[in-house]
Amino acid sequence: MYLATEVYLVRHGETMFNQLNKVQGWCDSPLTVKGIDDLKRTADALAQVHFDNMYSSDLKRAIDTVHLMKNANIVSKIGKIKKLPEFREVFFGSFEGDDINETWKQVALAAGIGPVDDVQKIINQIGIYKFREATKEADPRHLAENKQELDERMVRAIDVLHDLTKNEKRVLLVSHGDFIKTLAIKYWEKSDGLHDVPFPDNGSVTRGILHDDGKFEIVDYNVNAENL
Structure with a gap:
C-alpha cells in the first residue's frame, strides 16, 4: 500500500x-x-x-x-x-563549463533576438520552452x-x-x-x-x-x- x-x-x-x-x-x-x-x-x-x-x-x-x-x-x-x-x-551539452553570459548570447542569437546575455531577459521575451529549444539549437553538438x-x-x-x-x-x-x-x-x-x-x-x-x-x-x- x-x-x-x-x-x-x-x-x-x-x-x-x-x-x-x-x-x-x-x-x-x-x-x-x-x-x-x-x-x-x-x-x-x-x-x-x-x-x-x-x-x-x-x-x-x-x-x-x-x-x-x-x-x-x-x-x-x-x-x-x-x-x-x-x-x-x-x-547544457557543449556549453558545460563555459562562461555563462557568453553562452546566453549564443542562445539568444539562436532564438533570433540578438546578443542578449541576461538569461531572464531572454526567457521573458521568448518563454521558457522556446529557450530550451534555442539552447539545444545553439549547442554545436545539439546535446543540451x-x-x-x-x-x-x-x-x-x-x-x-x-x-x-x-x-x-x-x-x-x-x-x-x-x-x-x-x-x-x-x-x-x-x-x-x-x-x-x-x-x-x-x-x-x-x-x-x-x-x-x-x-x-x-x-x-x-x-x-x-x-x-
Missing part, C-alpha cells in the same frame, strides 16, 4: 562554478565556503524535522549537500544515501536538453521516487536549481504550466506531496532557512 509522501527538495549550496559565473549542469564543481555556511543554516533549520529517508542527485555537489543535512539532523536515522541520476541538473527531453526525465524522476518512497511519509531530496524550477513550472499550484517561475536560491527548500496514485504537486517553493 502506497502512502502520500512529503518531499523536501533542497537545492545544493553555492559552488565554485556558481561563483565564477560558469554554466553548470551535469558538470560539477565543489561547494564554496559560503555555500557550506548557507547549507549549515538550512541543515540547522531542518535538524528536528523527522525524515524517513534522504536522497540526492548523483552529482557531487548534491551528495555533499545531502550529507550536511543528514549529519545535522538529530531526530532521523538515515542509512546509506541513494543517489538518483534522474534528479540531476538540466544538461530540450523541453521534451527534460519533461520526460522529470516524469521518470517522479516515477522512480514514487516507487522508492511507497512506505515513507517524509523524505529529503537534494537536487539542482534549474531542475527544481522546471519541476515547479510543471507541478506548482501557483504556476500555470506555461511561464517561468523564479530561480530557487542555493540551500532553499521546495516542499512537494507525492500522492499514493503517483501524482506530484509542489505546495511551497523556494523557502529559505529563516522561514522554515
